[in-house]
Amino acid sequence: MPVTCKCGGVCCFKCGAQWHEPVACDMLKKWVQKCHDDSETAHWINANTKVGEECPKCQVTIEKNGGCNHMVCKSAVCKHEFCWVCMGDWLPHGSAWYNCARFDEKDTKDVRENAN
Template identity: 30%
Template sequence: MASSNIDLYVDEAYLLALINDEPLPISDEKYAEELHLQEALFNSSSIPRNPVYSDPKTEDEKQKNQQNREMGESSQTQLIFCGICMENKQNPEIYKGLTNCKHAFCIDCIRKYVASKIKENIAVVECPDPKCEQAIEPETCNSILPKEVFGRWENALFEAMIPGSQKFYCPYKDCSVLMVDDGEEEVTMSECPSCRRLFCARCHVQWHDGVTCNEFQNLGENERANEDIMMMKLAKDKKWRRCPNCRIFVEKTEGCQHMKCRSSFIIFIN
């Protein structure tokens, strides 16, 4: 029992009367008031009659819940450095797809980085860290990429699986759909399944009407336009000859079987 700092002095007669619950033998009113004051001080320094006890198990659970709550708040506010934008980002803003190399980049930077690689027709996108060769798995980016970008990535991965000797694209620039030649049958004139225009499946160009594949492939790179093909067809119909030196077409109207080109090259005409 805790003791009071006040020195209590109680007359024996008064103390016995107080214990036995008998009337106090008070003869002096002032002395009785002082006794009551001492009794009040004595009771205030005692242990409470009905103390409140706490359940240790309940307290432990409260403390544990508080610790878990503090840890959760700490993980949410933890700052992680992004190696692309060079800024500190909170944990929910960090991309979680690099599980092998553990390099940290924010979601916004990974989204832009992957989109730029897909625009360059790069199918296998590696970790942005210059010294890392770990690839980014497409399924981990499905939720952060626009649908059209993710669709192009899937197409690029599909194209990467086809051998280069078997794939070519529609020669019309406004189409450029992917096509596959398995090599089982030699095909020349064919129709694009997308734009429905004719092309040469052997030369992989727009259809060169009136000119054989061998003739077309003997043409120079600057002689394969549509107007050049039309000129070749006209020269073939008119039986024009072409100077092998300056590549100018000449036509015989009269005279002997040979003529001299303006480049001083002699052309024999049958």
């Protein structure tokens, strides 16, 4: 049952949310939870991927799906090895699999977070 406030807003008497006819209160609650979960997923993706990033050698679109910063281009003809953090050649990085030899990882993370 809708309730209209003096300000003109309409809310649901049963759950207190904004009026949501014809959706039942329990369905609305599930929808809000799903949207919240999807939002957290989107935040994780933004924090851990570089959308539209390309191989620095052949420009094939790349995506990091976990693991260390050592990237190998999946293009059959390229196979370029590079650092995910700085996009530079991997050779100077040596065995620093989880740290970029050119940048401090914390500073890089701070820059990414401030950009979002």
